[in-house]
Amino acid sequence: MHLPVMPPVKPMLAKAVHEVPRAPGLTYEPKWDGFRCIVFRDGDELELGSRNDRPLTRYFPELVELLRAALPDRCVVDGEIVVVTDDGLDFDTLQNRLHPAASRVKKLAEETPASFVAFDLLALGDRDLMGESFRERRRLLEGILSGALSRVHLTPVTEDPDLAQDWFTRFEGAGFDGVMAKPGDEPYEQDKRVMWKVKHERTADCVVAGYRMHKDGVGIGSLLLGLFDDEGRLHHVGVASSFTAARRKELVTELAPLRERALENHPWRDWAEAQTEAGGRMPGGVSRWTGTKDLSWEPLRTELVAEVRYEHVLSGRFRHGGRLVRFRADRTPESCTYGQLEEVAPAELAALFPEVTP
Incomplete structure (x- = not known):
């Protein structure tokens, strides 16, 4: 060439x-x-x-x-x-x-x-x-x-x-x-x-169900977020990340109390146990681009609500990583449902993509 x-x-x-x-x-x-x-x-x-x-x-x-x-x-x-x-x-x-x-x-x-x-x-x-x-x-x-x-x-x-x-x-x-x-x-x-x-950016209140450590091993790199469906099941919808170095260290202290007995009634308990059996990796969670990235996580009692800024939802998950706005003591975890997410009707694509069925 x-x-x-x-x-x-x-x-x-x-x-x-x-x-x-x-x-x-x-x-x-x-x-x-x-x-x-x-x-x-x-x-x-x-x-x-x-x-x-x-x-x-x-x-x-x-x-x-x-x-x-x-x-x-x-x-x-x-x-x-x-x-x-x-x-x-x-x-x-x-x-x-x-x-x-x-x-x-x-x-x-x-x-x-x-x-x-x-x-x-x-x-x-x-x-x-x-x-x-x-x-x-x-x-x-x-x-x-x-x-x-x-x-x-x-x-x-x-x-x-x-x-x-x-x-x-x-x-x-x-x-x-x-x-x-x-x-x-x-x-x-x-x-x-x-x-x-x-x-596009908007916010949602999510359950904080766990976290991953930052790659430096010192502070928290991302929070694992969940939303409840109509049957009361908590689904993993994405993460909140992009914390400063100082904030990563603060979160370790803030979230420490929620680590106690976190797995006893955790809705993702099977996921956490499978991670342990797999040698510390989340099942099915390895990226095709970064296959060596450590995706192990630490469960938390599902008692904390975070307001998170996100762009849009795809297949029930945040398309890109969210950003933490604040923790909300005034909201209960049970109130964090998919119903709060704004849904926009799909636009007509046929004008742009002739291969799409009108």
Whole structure:
């Protein structure tokens, strides 16, 4: 492979903001909930690179063939790999595509085929485009990629902040992460936060059912959160993390009383006992990306309620890690139910993804 822009490329990043920016010269796009991917193509050679420099090519053989048919012979395209269902983007299914067995990869490629959404063009032919403005890169991207290709799509864009705000609201139920804002006159700057992202945030009161120690072994790294369903079962919905070093140490002291006799009536007792039998790891909890990460946990008596800020819910769990707002002595654990979560009806996806059933 010999291209004017060679792998690895560190994708351009975004700063988080709380509302859609309205400065002159901005271009807006939906924020996709998938795997960031930069496609390198040189003739028959095609490589799918991730944001962590880990190749994705072997996991998505169906996309390799599609992209060979959809893209020019020599180009570098920035985009997102997603799995689209009739109900929206399905990140859980996408994660399941990262399987070590070749036979399983082939089976999943047929059963849950992925789609690719292109949103930037870094090279075309012998031309390095990273020094060009985004407006010029987008113009060239539109020239090489139609919007009607099967499972290879060109992301919609607008310069209208009111339409971007509409996307932010209307597309949420379909699993979109939010909205991106890009300066139209700026070059492509690797690994720099020169864009803006607006993501959905809301709060929920959750039961604190346990914790994991921080990787430094000194303080608490994350709180394990639960919500009750209509039958009174406590489900693990995610974690709250991102504590300062000082706060991690404080939490060890604050939560110590809840460790006493924590397993006697703990709703996740079988889970904890299976962890012990498995040598200190949560069953089924090893990440495909960080298989050596210690996911052992310490149970707590389910008496503490935490108000947690989260973005959105996918398959009954917080899509990303939450952030602790405060502990709430005024709420009972039994009041922490799924009923408090805001649900948004899925948006119509057929206009963006022809492969979705209308």
